[in-house]
Amino acid sequence: MAFGINDEIFEKVAKIISEQFDVDESEITPETNLFKDLDADSLDLADLLASVEDEFGIEATDDAIETIKTVGDVINYIADVKGI
Numbered sequence: 001m002a003f004g005i006n007d008e009i010f011e012k013v014a015k016i017i018s019e020q021f022d023v024d025e026s027e028i029t030p031e032t033n034l035f036k037d038l039d040a041d042s043l044d045l046a047d048l049l050a051s052v053e054d055e056f057g058i059e060a061t062d063d064a065i066e067t068i069k070t071v072g073d074v075i076n077y078i079a080d081v082k083g084i
Contacts, residue, residue: 012055031070
C-alpha cells in the first residue's frame with residue numbers, strides 16, 4: 001500500500017469511515033480525501049478521531065485535527081502515535 005501503511009490499521013479505519021460516512025469500504029483508499037471525497041466537515045472529523053481514539057487506545061491532539069485531510073493521514077497519525 002501507499003505510504004507504507006499497516007494493513008490492519010487501514011482495515012479498521014476503513015470500517016470506521018464506512019460506518020460514519022455511509023460509504024462502502026471498497027471505495028475507501030489511503031488517498032481518499034475526507035473533505036473532498038466524503039464531504040466531511042470539522043465536526044465529522046472530530047467524530048472520526050473520537051472513534052479512532054476508542055478503537056486504537058490513543059488520544060488525538062489538536063494538531064491532528066489540523067493536519068489530517070486523507071485516510072492515509074489518519075492511518076499515518078495512528079502509526080506515529082503508536083510507534084508502528
